[in-house]
Amino acid sequence: MYETLVPVTHHFYPLQRHTDPQVAPFSDFLRVLDSPKPEATDNLLYLHIPYCEKRCTFCPFHVRVKRDVSVYERYVVALLREIEMLGRLPYVQGMTFRAVYFGGGSPSLLTVPQIKRLYEALRRNFAIEPDAEWTFEGEPAGLCNPELLEFLASQGTKRLSYGIQTFDEPLRMTMNIAATVQDALTANERAKELGFEDINVDMMYYMPGQTLAAVERDLKELGNCGFDSVDYYYMSYYAMPKSTFLGMEKGTYPRRPPAEMRPQMGQLVQRRMKELGYHHVTDHVYAKNPQGSEYYRLLWGGGFGEHRAETLAVGASARGYLNGYSYANTLAPDPYVEQIEEGKLPVNKVSALLADPRNRGMVFFPKFFRTPLDRIPDDARTRVFLDNLVEQGYALIDDGELRLTDKGKEWIPNITVDLFEDPQREIHDSWVEELDSHYSNRVTL
Template identity: 45%
Template sequence: MNSKLYKKVFPFTHHFYPLHKYTKSDGNYVKEFFNALSSKKSVKTENLLYIHIPFCLHHCLFCPFHATTNRNSEDMRKYTEAIVREMDMFSRFEYIKDMTINAIYFGGGSPSLMPIDEIKKIIDSIKKCFRITSDCEWSFEGEPITLANEELMHFLKEQNISRISYGIQTFNQELRDKLEIVAPLDDVQKCLELAKKYKFDDINVDMLYYLPGQTIEDLKTDMENINRLGFTSIDYYYLSYFGFPERVFKGMEDGSFPKRPSEYDRYCMHEYVTNSMIELGYNKVTENIFSKQNEPSEFYRLCWGGGYGEYSAETIAIGCSGRGYINGYSYANTTNPYKFIDEVMNNEIPIFKVSDRLDEEENRGIVFFPRFLKISKSKIIGTRYFDFFKKLIDDGLMVESDGYYCLTTKGTFYSPSITIDLFESKQVEISDIWLKEYESNYDNKTCR
């Protein structure tokens, strides 16, 4: 794992770029974003619609996402009403009227917790408010307890949902208990059986490595189960530790909670997962996604600019804490679901933060290229990238092949660090501020 360029991996991954910077109190920046939406769209793009559902059955111990376990039926009804109204408000902008949606993703939280009639209202509103391609990829995320429901699965298939996704994380019951992953493994099996029965095009699951106390032997057991069950695609991420509460890290100190594996063990796990998934017949289609198909889902491709150096794909984000990218701006919605509801019902677009525009829009495609493992040489602008790629090649992190620059397995391990080095200088400044906040957290001072 030795690298001349990097002593360690950058501690988190930026999934949205350019980085959010300005709130409503920061002068005219949010106003400029809305002014841009009021103009006609000048360039045709591929487009993603993301719908965020914050309700969750249980908050897993490590989860860093914006979710709430307060999920009474009245809350869900009000939330549905709010996102239906938000879609209606958004669809009235001239810029949005010119967009056609290529992929739709229900994420969370656990959208499968929502009553079927509320899901139906949201789907009907999507079809009313937006133009949708005939081959649009519809993805629906859930958790195994509520997704293992034949009535729901039948309904989703009737609504032309083509891709089902749910989290497993690990098959090791002891680790599941420690991490408070409450879904029984029997429901994991039932979800798969129902998804196969209704012939969804892509049955996707989330898995994790680098868990507290996890070993290569644990991963071998996970691989045996993956091979036995035969999912279409697997998102296989290393665990980020910043979601854990302070009590977990104190437990790592006093021995009452398993410690995180070493950085060397993390690299060994990364290499083991990559090699094992390929041996099981999966293609490595992004830095973290393995699939029986040859390409990643449209959701991921469009979320990250369009893939392989493309940068123009846009994302409309609906719902609390949704993250989008429109007309050169990244933006984030209000994170608290109840504040979100209040804002929308007061006819406010619930934008919480927006970014600057990049000096060079093409930089977005270059920044996201590590996600897709390779980039066409024709997409590279500016000598600084070629000079940097030469350093990556010399360090064994990249190779040249058939008109592409491609990351090696070692290169994908350092992908978060490589990504930062591709940022524009203004974006590095924002990332540095976030890094200082991250490093001030308890989890980064102990238990390494």
């Protein structure tokens, strides 16, 4: 049924494409924001800081490397203004937030007074549940700062997230990762001393020059650290600069491992993480707590075939989902700031509505591995596809649920796309067609 992994992993659905503010669906979305919220939903508040100390060569995100404090201050002022603008919208006034996520980039690059102003503004302008899950993402060296950790702890922040990627120091240097392994270990130790309950780290496999033995060494080191949760990704090569691929071709940069190594590495990660006492809670997330984080549950619709959870996005390149519309803010920080200074909402892209909103729940169900049978839309196309998954061994039916098998978990991106509504699939296919001409496919790897 599947032989090649699709090259795009989707975190937002429906797909964002429309950019003309004067016509639907963009104009319809803006009218929604000016109207009362029609029903209660579980909600996530996401705030984006697009700056980093260095840019890792594998990074697919819209980040900027800036070391000018005045640049950060101008951006923080813009965030404060956007927060106030959003807080005045009738739709947003009807939202209560179950989780708050500071993402990036590296929010830890900001000063503690700047971060304090953002926390105060969020609480002043939005309704946030008293026991909401607050996550602060950062760069390990920045999260070693006692002043920052003490402030975050005083605000009820219980979850930190930062990247390690690999414990292999030469490979870390090759990938231009700013922090050292010792920074990551120190951040973990200091955070635990202050009572943080969930220290989450990013790890990667299928990295340039990496072998199964190297992944095994990373897993062994990871087991010695005692992190509470791990986002373990396989590396996508489309974000790398052209110079990297030319280096691979010339032999001056480690090459991508053979394609057949990716599933072997993924299976090794799954086995070892289970042996280390982690639950495989979503697509790429392993956690000591079998419930995982509220952040991912809310980001992907509510989890387990649910589709109603919403995300309010704040900041440059931040993406959200409100009342059936998926949307994205202006990507680059400078144009984003200029729009805010002109008093405009910085929305840049908006999706069309799905024909059946429950399709969002089906598209994201593979990320959670299972969905109750009564949440599956009763249409022939979906039923035939899911029956085929079961027949081919990618899923099974057990105890009133449709569940992915270990075989199915290896093909989550493909299953996700095959559940798209037809117009959404057309958008996805156009993106893949563009990627087919990417230089990563035109050099010898």
